[in-house]
Amino acid sequence: MSSNKRYSVSRCVCHRISFEELQDEARLRKLSSCQDLIKAGLCGGSCTMCHPYIEKMLHTGETEFRPGDFHYNSDS
Numbered sequence: 001m002s003s004n005k006r007y008s009v010s011r012c013v014c015h016r017i018s019f020e021e022l023q024d025e026a027r028l029r030k031l032s033s034c035q036d037l038i039k040a041g042l043c044g045g046s047c048t049m050c051h052p053y054i055e056k057m058l059h060t061g062e063t064e065f066r067p068g069d070f071h072y073n074s075d076s
């Protein structure tokens, strides 16, 4: 495992679901926000640490992030 992979953020740890799985569910269920995914019971109702990464995932389509790399430009 490379050092980049070792420290990547790629899942909601509390709900044991990967961002890839969340992205698939979001597309399938036409959910467009982190709050939508939480209301559907898929993620994020516990510690909230994944929320900014999920928001970035929904805006960029990325499913793996470096820790702290959750900023995006919502204007683009």
Ligand code: FES
Binding pocket: 011, 012, 013, 014, 015, 043, 044, 045, 046, 047, 048, 049, 050, 051
């Ligand atoms: S990591 Fe998603 S709620 Fe804790």
